[in-house]
Amino acid sequence: MDSKLKSMCMQYAWSKVIRQIGWLLLGWLAVMTLCAFGAWDYTICQHEQGYDMACLREQYAKPVSKWPQxxxxxxxxxxxxxxxPNRLSSSLSAKAKLGERLFFETALSLDGQISCGSCHRPEYxxxxxxxxxxxxxxxxxxRNSQSxxxxxxxxxxxxxxxxxxxxSLSEQVLLPLTNLNEMAISLDSIDWRLQEVGYLPKFRQVFGQQVQAITIEQFSQAVVAYLQSLTPAQTSFDTVLLGDVSAFDDQQLLGFHLFRTKARCMNCHFGQAMSDGKLHNLNQTLAGSAFADFGAYAITGNSADFGKFKTPSLRNLAQSKPWFHHGRFTNLEGVVEMYNQAMPExxxxxxxxxxRQNHKDALIVPLGLTRQERKAVVAFLLTL
Incomplete structure (x- = not known):
């Protein structure tokens, strides 16, 4: 090989090496950038023996915007x-106060024994x-009554x-009144039922002295106003969100970190209410049993809606059991394990x-949570 050809070969070889080094550097910079912004580094503060809790406390003591993503x-x-928000600083409007009375009014049921509050109890x-x-x-x-x-x-x-x-919330308010298994009355009877127990003066105080008959619209407006006033009480979870990570013990803090990362919970449970408000299939139709329920499919007839149910809020989770639309889960450890196994059916x-067709939501995948991690997630959920 002459010297000129040898030189050309060397230049080509070095150029390939330099390009490879360049790509490696770019990849390293990309990884470091993602880690710097917490984009997907969910193994942060983790080592072979477990988790460095001092490290996690340091991470979550930062402003929320700087938490691990x-x-x-x-x-x-x-x-x-x-x-x-702090419930102690809020007060009900006159319309919401009327709605509260209506929510617990048993005169709006066929047998005079059932109100909205019979199935939606404040203490739960x-x-x-x-x-x-x-x-x-x-x-x-x-179904089990939603919180x-x-x-x-x-x-x-x-x-x-x-x-x-x-x-709409107005539609939700009215449907239980006519459901034969719930309150079983006609909407046309709302006026005389409420006037019979002295509500006309109360409606006049809210809607004006010109009111001669209680309308369906006035009734639903009042109950909606009350329902829209409902917010859960603040807990240690809110204290952490407000900047005081000491409100969590180590197990709760680890569970919180896992909830956000490895357990993938925030794909559906986020924001103030910890719900995306959407419908998902979690393989919980109980198909083939006496308790079979096909969810939104029964309403739409669309096979894509088979087994879809609305994401519940996780707020006050410990008080709202049993869980899921069928109300058959009473053990939170079991619920977390079902998610860990990607909801087998x-x-x-x-x-x-x-x-038998695969309708399960693509968001549901095996998690690989250890027993220690599952217990930590449960400990966190109980703070909500």
Whole structure:
């Protein structure tokens, strides 16, 4: 090989080496940039023996904007977690006070025994501790009553009930009145039922002295005003969000970090209310059993909606059990383990063909949480 050709070969070889080094440097810079902004480094403060809790405390003692970023899948329009307002500083409007009385008024049921508050009890985060609620004449409903305690935090949502069948809060307020398993009255009877128990003067105080009859619109406006006033009480979780990480012990803090990162919870549970307000399929149709429920599919008839149910708020989670639309989960450790295993489903032979198609939401994947990590997530959830 002559010297000129040898020189050309050397230049070519070095140019390849330099290009490789250049790409490696660019990759390293990209990784360091992502880590600097906390974009996906969810192993931060983790080592072979476990987690460096002093390191995690240092990270979460920073302003929220500088916290390690949560693990969020592409296309998810999420919001950062935020504290709820202090309920002690708020007072009900006259319309909301009227709505509160109506919410607990049993005269609006067929047997005079059931009110909205019978199935949405304040001491249970406006949910029901029974698997399914019991309405007029002892009739059982089909689903567990959803918590309402977060409604004041989600005034712009457009899907209500587990299956999203109501498109406004006004519609949600009226549907239980006519449901035969809940209150079982006609909307036309609202006027005489309420006038019979002395509500006309109360409606005049709110809507004006010209009111001669109580209308459906006035009724729903008052109850909606009350529901939109509902917010959960602040907890140690809100204290952390307000800047005091000492409100969490080490296990709760680790669970909080995992909730945001490895456990992937913030793909659906974010913002003040800790809910995206959307419908998802979690393999919880119980297809083929006596408790089968196909969710939004029963409303729309669209196979894409099979098994979809609305994401519940996690606020006051400990008070709102049992969980899920079927109310069959009472053990939070079991719930976390189900998510850890990506919601496995064993269908009996009696399950319909549609149930055998893979409808499970793509957000649900195996998590690989250890027993210590699962217990930490539970400890955090109990602070909500």
């Amino acid at each position: 949560p693990v969020i899948d592409k296309g998810v329009a999420w919001q950062e977690l935020a504290p709820v 985060a406006f949910a029901d501790p029974r698997t399914v609620s019991v309405g007029v004449l002892g009739r059982k409903g089909e 309402l305690v977060h409604l004041g935090l989600m005034t712009n949502q457009v899907q209500f009930f587990w299956d999203g069948r109501a498109k 064993r269908l009996p032979k009696s399950a319909p063909p549609l149930a």
